[in-house]
Amino acid sequence: MGAEFVQFSLTPILIGVLSAIACALPGNFLILRRQALIGDAISHVVLPGIVVAFLVSGVVAAIPMLLGAAGAAIVAVVLIETIKRLGKIEPGASMGVVFTTMFAAGVVILEKSDTSRVHLDVEHALMGNLETLIWLRAEGWHSLFDPAALASLPDELIRIAVVCVIVVVLTLVFWRWLKIATFDEGFAQALGIPSAGVGFGLVVTAAVAAVAAFEAVGSIIVIAMFICPPAAARLMTNRLELQIWWSAAFATISAVLGYVFAGYGPLWFGGQNAVSAAGMIAAVSGGILGLACLYGPHRSRVGVGREEAT
């Protein structure tokens, strides 16, 4: 736990934890609203958003790409809703049509444009690169108080930290609205809560979290972070407040354990090279969900006896 840990492991673990929490918080509400797969759709359309942002701005910079990805997410949500209404199609199918098409368009634009010279490829977008986000200037724990070293922290860490704080603040500020609009939309409207606006805001927040996390952990694994920790938390408690805490805890455990397993697990089995940390984080979160499904105290539906449930 010396200088090497701070240099090579501290920032990836922090980024993993912050990404996981930033995704898990909106994920709680998405799951309760039966919109869990919005996260799936968003994470697929991040790719075309980033590609278009690169073509428009011409640089591989974080801010245009974040904007592009968030824009693509909003476009996707609007398109899904439009197609659902115009074609009278069920939401799942509408989602499937929109995000696969946008993803395909992203791949085609990427192939057609001259982006081969920059570091922008599909596999990278899918898998992320958590391992490379190291803090080279750090020389030990004391570097945490050294402004010169702090200035060279990976940008991704700063961004995901900011996004995570924004997500937490938004959740706290809109807590009552979110809670009421999620559980009883009719009651929310009767109280004058703009429940459609709350729903859209939630999706946009999820998109921003997904985009920020995407940089670090890759687009597909973001889905696991949206769904697994909140779903496991849902099986632990009947109180929304507690569920949020559980989900944050599960997200943190997944990120830390996943990173450790990916980095050191192969060594325990005699391997020499680390495996994908992002993939391992998703796998650990899946393991937690599996345990919650088997042993979670509130795993059954209300009104179903334990014998029936098995």
Add this chain to the structure above:
Amino acid sequence: MTPFVEALFLQAGYNATLVAIGAALLGFAAGSSGTFLFLRKRALVSDAVAHATLPGVGLAFIVMVSLGGDGRSLVGLLAGSAVTAWVGLLVIEWITRRTRLAEDAAIGAVLGVFFGVGIVLLTVIQTMSAGRQAGLESFLLGSTAGMLFQDGVVIAVGGSFAVFATWLMRRPMTLVAFDSDYAAATGYDVRRIDLLMMGLVMGVTVIGLKLVGLILIVAMLIIPAVTARFWTERSSRVIWIAGGVGGMAGYLGAALSASAPALPTGPIIVLVAAAIFVVSLLFAPVRGVLAAILRHRRFQVQVHRRQGLLALAAKHPIREAYTLRLLVREGLVRPDGVSTAAGRAQAAKVARDERRWDAAREIHQDAGLTGRYDGLTPIEEVFTSDEIAEFDRLLGPPVAVGEA
């Protein structure tokens, strides 16, 4: 344009021909077997299935290499992917049945976790023995460059099997898709039929992995079925139309991608399918947007026309600008709002029909006939001329209206 036409007529070389035929077959199989998935409102299960194939590909490679094999045998890789896709399906089914999580959460969890495990396995493989693992990433987005005759055979055999099974199982699957409770009550094992349907989808996913890749095969399963739904109201036809749309998208997409460099086949096929979808969404005869707009306009004209004529009959001024424009255009009123002779005649007719309906309601107490009154259905369509003559006897002779 010439290379495109060449590819369209299978003149663009051996590989392009193979890809075009393979893509068309795959499109047909995916379209028709995806139909019931869409009708059952479980379209996105295919997304989870597709992503769940990745760990299978990795595992199969590792197993084959550790057994001393080549590791790139397509059949072996596909068998591996089928196993994990099936496990993924069972996990989704288990989570939704056993716990209180909804299906969408189960789908998302399986999708993310299996894909994560797959990525882990890919990184393991990358460190195993450099060089030999090349090509596994192509399962993500598909690749047609190295398509072999053997791959075409896999698609043709597997695809025709999937279409045949879909056709064979169309009745129970239709029943389950539209009313699963009734199906259960009549003795069908709904769970088994669902699993069978998913099994078909899984089969198509697996044979399509090589060509379009696991992320975009979802589009081949969903888009044709959704598109076909615009063109018909009969589920038996949706299967074949979806197959046709899928086959067409596959064929055109493959030809298009062969006609220019750097046009990846899988994504182009998806974009062609999406284009067909958009055209259907806008222009399909009954369910399309244009048809809906026209229907709405016709309805609007009918309502405004009738309200205007009733106003004429009651000698009320017409203040609604659109109504006035409509009646002026038909020559029923003059632009200053004064009715013409034709207008007065029509107004008298409309007003009299209203009174006839009143009379009808007194004579026929059952709502079956008079319940069809909506102000727009002509009374002649509901009652016979004898009956209308009877109403007229009750009402007395016609009255002229609006004599200025």
